[in-house]
Amino acid sequence: MPELPEAETIARGLRPHLPGRRILEVEVLRPDVIVGSAPAFVASLSGRSVEGVGRRGKNLVLEVTGGGRLVVNLGMTGRLLFASGPPSTKPDPTHPGVRIRTSGGGTLWYDDARRFGRLQVMDTPSYRGWSRTLGPEPLGRRFTAEALHAGLAASRSPLRSWLLDQRKVAGVGNIYAVEALFLAGLHPRRQARSVDRTDASRLHREVRRVLRQAIRYRGTTLRDYRDASGSSGENAPRLAAYGREGLPCNRCGTPIERIVFSNRSAFLCPRCQPEPAG
DNA sequence: AGTGTATCCTGCAGGC
DNA sequence: TGCCTGCAGGATACAC
Numbered sequence: 523m524p525e526l527p528e529a530e531t532i533a534r535g536l537r538p539h540l541p542g543r544r545i546l547e548v549e550v551l552r553p554d555v556i557v558g559s560a561p562a563f564v565a566s567l568s569g570r571s572v573e574g575v576g577r578r579g580k581n582l583v584l585e586v587t588g589g590g591r592l593v594v595n596l597g598m599t600g601r602l603l604f605a606s607g608p609p610s611t612k613p614d615p616t617h618p619g620v621r622i623r624t625s626g627g628g629t630l631w632y633d634d635a636r637r638f639g640r641l642q643v644m645d646t647p648s649y650r651g652w653s654r655t656l657g658p659e660p661l662g663r664r665f666t667a668e669a670l671h672a673g674l675a676a677s678r679s680p681l682r683s684w685l686l687d688q689r690k691v692a693g694v695g696n697i698y699a700v701e702a703l704f705l706a707g708l709h710p711r712r713q714a715r716s717v718d719r720t721d722a723s724r725l726h727r728e729v730r731r732v733l734r735q736a737i738r739y740r741g742t743t744l745r746d747y748r749d750a751s752g753s754s755g756e757n758a759p760r761l762a763a764y765g766r767e768g769l770p771c772n773r774c775g776t777p778i779e780r781i782v783f784s785n786r787s788a789f790l791c792p793r794c795q796p797e798p799a800g
Numbered sequence: 801a802g803t804g805t806a807t808c809c810t811g812c813a814g815g816c
Numbered sequence: 817t818g819c820c821t822g823c824a825g826g827a828t829a830c831a832c
Contacts, residue, residue: 524825554808580826597826599810617810636809638826679802688827695825744825745812764825785805787823806830815821 524596525580526660526693527736528747528755532602533577535750536630539604540572540584543624552619555634557642566590566643567622579656579692589646597638599746603631613752635746656692660729665691670729671722674714681717682710682788685729694729697742697764700789702729704763710781710788712798735760763789 524532548567550560570586577583582602584592594602605611606628609621615633620641622630632641644652657673658664670691677684684690685699694702703710705728708721717725741747741755744765748754762772767780771791781788 528825595826597808598824600826634809635811636824636826638808638810640827677801683802686826697825742825747825784803786826803832804830805832807828808826811824813821813823816819 524600524741524747525695525698525736526577527698527733527757528741528749529577529580529582529596529693530737531741531755532750533575533582536575536582536584536602536604539606539628539750540575540624540630542571543626543628544571545569545586545622545624547621547623549621549623550619551621552634552637555619555632555637555639555641557640563641563643567592572624578653579659579688580695583649591644591646591649593642593644593649593652594632595640597634597636597640599636600632600634600639601746601748602750603633603748603752604750605629605631613748656688657690658692660691660693660733665726665730667719667723667726670726671717671719674717674722677714679714680711680783681708681714681725683784684714686784686786691729693733696786696788697744697761698729698732698736700764701732701761703788704790704795705732707794709795709798710790711783716798763791765789 545567548564550556553560556563570588572584572586574585582594603613603615609629615631617633617635618631619634620632673690682699685694706725736742736757739757742757743754766778768777771778774793776791776793778789779792
């Protein structure tokens with residue numbers, strides 16, 4: 523579910539509320555969402571204060587006193603909901619996994635219907651090690667058209683697979699990969715290293731454009747995504763290709779096609795994104 | 801190195 | 817109404 527724009531929207535929603543609050547109580551209702559043991563998780567957070575709210579790729583990162591970081595990967599249906607009042611205050615979780623009570627009467631919920639998401643507390647060295655396994659932030663300075671071109675040139679993967687690989691770029695998921703490739707006029711299955719400088723530059727621009735637009739509209743809600751206050755995102759109507767099988771391409775009118783590879787759907791305009799040869 | 805497949809799990813939409 | 821199938825924004829492990 524949540525990709526970079528959704529994680530960023532959640533981070534922005536938590537930031538005015540969490541920093542400065544003390545963690546009074548941590549209750550793990552669904553131990554399978556915790557990496558490591560639940561009691562260790564509880565112990566590493568209890569009594570600490572939240573110092574900051576950040577994001578790395580699709581992951582939320584809550585910094586706590588003592589150098590620990592709570593890293594949250596939302597999987598497909600994970601949510602972080604903050605209620606300024608006690609549990610039972612809105613927003614209500616539908617599938618509560620973890621409940622964190624804070625000073626000032628706040629409650630932070632981890633909510634996840636499918637429980638593909640994971641929560642993990644990392645100390646500073648392990649956080650740095652983990653972060654190094656991820657590629658650059660696509661909206662950051664290190665992600666340049668030249669760097670993208672060089673990365674693509676080193677890979678025989680299809681473009682969509684390359685974009686979904688978090689080790690290459692951190693934060694792009696299926697929706698925004700499909701959207702960026704549509705806007706750049708590149709077939710999702712095209713081999714990465716076949717992309718020349720001009721097309722890499724176009725893809726670079728469209729990846730960033732698509733992510734920025736989605737942040738501006740507070741994320742894409744297809745069904746499950748909610749921000750920290752429980753609200754849906756508004757970006758779904760802006761999707762040009764994803765989920766639009768059979769509908770006319772908004773550029774040339776050709777029906778959008780759906781293909782499946784690597785067990786995931788991709789959507790494309792067969793005219794604007796010509797099939798790679800072979 | 802890269803791909804297909806399976807796995808984790810639940811909910812919903814559509815067909816009958 | 818109920819049953820069945822397919823599908824879903826992610827990540828990872830496996831065999832080939």
